Amino acid sequence: MREFRSAVIGCGLISKNHLKALKNVKGARCVAVCDIVREKAEAAAELYGPEGSEGVKAESLAGAGDASGRDEIRVYEDYGELLKAPDIDVVHICTPHYLHADMAVEALLGGKHVLCEKPMALTTKDARRMMEARDKSGKYLGICFQNRYNEASKYMKGLLEGGELGAVMGGRGQVTWNRKPEYYANSPWRGRWATEGGGVLINQAIHTFDLLQWLTGPVRCVEAGMGTRRLKEAIEVEDTVDILMTGMEGQRILFYASNCYVKNAPVELELVCEKGSVKMVGNVVVTERDGRVTTKDYSSGQVLGKDYWGSGHGFLIDDFYQCIREGREFPVSGEEAVVSVRLLEAVYGSAREGRVVSL
Numbered sequence: 609m610r611e612f613r614s615a616v617i618g619c620g621l622i623s624k625n626h627l628k629a630l631k632n633v634k635g636a637r638c639v640a641v642c643d644i645v646r647e648k649a650e651a652a653a654e655l656y657g658p659e660g661s662e663g664v665k666a667e668s669l670a671g672a673g674d675a676s677g678r679d680e681i682r683v684y685e686d687y688g689e690l691l692k693a694p695d696i697d698v699v700h701i702c703t704p705h706y707l708h709a710d711m712a713v714e715a716l717l718g719g720k721h722v723l724c725e726k727p728m729a730l731t732t733k734d735a736r737r738m739m740e741a742r743d744k745s746g747k748y749l750g751i752c753f754q755n756r757y758n759e760a761s762k763y764m765k766g767l768l769e770g771g772e773l774g775a776v777m778g779g780r781g782q783v784t785w786n787r788k789p790e791y792y793a794n795s796p797w798r799g800r801w802a803t804e805g806g807g808v809l810i811n812q813a814i815h816t817f818d819l820l821q822w823l824t825g826p827v828r829c830v831e832a833g834m835g836t837r838r839l840k841e842a843i844e845v846e847d848t849v850d851i852l853m854t855g856m857e858g859q860r861i862l863f864y865a866s867n868c869y870v871k872n873a874p875v876e877l878e879l880v881c882e883k884g885s886v887k888m889v890g891n892v893v894v895t896e897r898d899g900r901v902t903t904k905d906y907s908s909g910q911v912l913g914k915d916y917w918g919s920g921h922g923f924l925i926d927d928f929y930q931c932i933r934e935g936r937e938f939p940v941s942g943e944e945a946v947v948s949v950r951l952l953e954a955v956y957g958s959a960r961e962g963r964v965v966s967l
């Protein structure tokens with residue numbers, strides 16, 4: 609089995625989840641990292657390289673490399689240079705939002721498979737460019753909505769698709785977290801429309817927002833309000849958003865997100881169906897119309913990242929590689945991820961202009 613050789617672009621907070629996950633992917637190895645801040649790339653290479661404290665997975669020791677069979681991780685400051693390297697098969701994009709589309713397009717057209725962090729892009733137009741580049745290159749494009757791989761999410765999706773609860777009549781989602789001014793000061797691309805593309809919705813709440821639309825189905829129109837309530841001094845984007853969406857069959861779908869809470873509370877999701885309802889707050893509780901209640905406890909699942917990010921990074925990344933190897937379609941494709949980009953555009957348009965936006 610030929611080993612995939614991978615690279616991570618952007619060595620900030622989330623890159624660690626990718627580098628850790630890569631250690632556990634059978635038949636893949638990180639060979640390069642890139643950051644415009646050289647020290648960050650060097651630190652990542654050191655931590656996840658053969659001698660680093662995060663170590664190297666056993667099977668890599670037998671591969672090509674120096675006499676001990678170990679390869680150092682190469683360090684780049686310029687992603688364009690990294691993309692020229694012919695030995696790199698897969699690129700993980702872990703950079704600020706505004707860079708996702710251009711980097712993905714360049715990498716795909718350069719013959720690399722791309723796994724890109726969320727959001728897919730800032731605009732639907734950019735997301736489409738990414739899919740066009742994928743189609744032209746014949747390479748894989750996947751987007752990191754790792755919460756779709758959480759046991760609770762998969763259970764809810766299966767339950768609704770199984771039809772036991774009947775048609776979805778409505779749903780709601782809530783994300784109430786805490787982000788301090790330092791969080792924005794540490795990475796100045798955050799908190800700015802031009803570079804983050806929005807605030808709590810596009811960055812923190814997007815996973816739950818994506819799950820909600822994944823579970824309810826397509827949305828016909830959107831009405832939203834947003835504001836910067838607590839973080840006025842730190843950011844220009846919204847720290848709070850409330851949304852009413854209407855589904856194709858008239859479903860009423862509510863979403864609320866704020867970074868102004870005192871802690872990162874567990875996210876909440878609820879779907880109300882013809883024959884019962886399902887609610888997730890850590891556990892999943894199904895209440896049927898006849899009063900029967902079933903509780904599924906997912907709290908003991910393996911958590912690889914911060915618990916409120918979900919534990920799916922490892923599962924999603926592993927699946928991405930297995931899909932490429934087996935020629936299977938990757939479930940979180942461009943087509944799947946562009947839906948939330950379209951909805952984000954509608955929400956921000958509606959909130960800015962104070963009108964209902966049809967999709």
Ligand SMILES: NC(=O)c1ccc[n+]([C@@H]2O[C@H](COP(=O)([O-])OP(=O)(O)OC[C@H]3O[C@@H](n4cnc5c(N)ncnc54)[C@H](O)[C@@H]3O)[C@@H](O)[C@H]2O)c1
Nearest residue numbers: 618619620621622642643644645702703705725726795917
């Ligand atoms: N899936 C998740 O749960 C999750 C969680 C956190 C962040 N993210 C996403 O990951 C991405 C990065 O977020 P973060 O929190 O790690 O941000 P961060 O600011 O900690 O890291 C971004 C890194 O990219 C580097 N960078 C900037 N421009 C670059 C360029 N041109 N070339 C190479 N490197 C460059 C920066 O120097 C920085 O080290 C964002 O898209 C974010 O939404 C996803």
